[in-house]
Amino acid sequence: MRKLFLLIITLFSLNTFSQNQPDPTKELGVWYMYNGSHQISDKFGLKSMAHFRFFEVGDDMQQFIGRLGANYKFNKNINATVGYAFLNTDETFDINAGDFNEHRIYEDLNVKHKIASLNLAHRFRGEQRFFKSTTGNFFRYQLALGHPIDEKWSTYIYNETFLDFKGEAYNQNWFGAGFKYKISDIVKLQAGYQLINVNEIGNFNRIQLGIAITTNHRK
Template identity: 60%
Template structure:
């Protein structure tokens, strides 16, 4: 009889532990729904806008919203610079209601673009000053992007971006992504891709990226 009581207690304890074990977001395939905009207002200046809705799973449990707004200055055909502001609202938990926190950022980009044949190279060096939870943080990020046209409408891309944190461990995270883009019109481009995120905590996250990019030109046309 005592043996059966002991077995029942063990089974009950295992069941309670299983119920209290939190789900692991690393095991989920998440998705990012993305909007990116570029709106040219003069020969040298354009307005950049961005909104991302990032989910732990497809359409469920939003992990983060991020919006960016900036002004870009075209130095020459190769180099450009952007100054902007970003706001992030982040849920650090997964399937647990522990609240969210806001993250305000100022960012500066130095951009360079060039080609080797049909292969396009895009370099971005970004500095970010973060203000969150009464703290201040600093990121330096470098991204190398490659794109190659498959046809008049289709292109493929590959990128890698590494993050360095000046307030914690020097290495913060790395984003590696690839996918395809489709030129729907002169203004609209669609994107479908995959990204792997590796963090300084040795965690790896898999994310599907579904995006739309809108590019407009508001320069006044010269009269003939």
């Protein structure tokens, strides 16, 4: 009888604990972003990136990601990047359960063009992901549209779909929109919103605050 009583108490406690677990899909998170483009010659450049992604605004960091890539310009509208990314991710929300590291190799093909005053950008990305003794292969396609408001301000909207070569093909989708402000030819600021839909998990709402640095080392 005593063992049965302890078992009931344990099961009740576990059920209560699971019911009280916070739901990360109901929280408004934030991404603090740095993106860099550094032209070395007429054809070659470097792409750099660092993102600090939080489950909540200013609290409970979900992921750090840093990228560094070598970029080659075929012409003014087409360029390609090959690079490496490092990630440190906390899969849990509001629980100190440990992080894991991930390494990625990625390949981008970027194509841009204009329709009147509308700027269109296509990004085709292949990713090889190495984490937890597992290798994943992903393909991502992003369509982005930008429109100038005046000499300083512009607005943008984009959608990016992730395809997984293992398991179900559809993995996740990112949809975002926002504004950019040009401080100078070197520095731009960004503020926007992103809706992330992850297959079989749900939706995540994220504020995006970023800075973009563009440098030209040919001079």
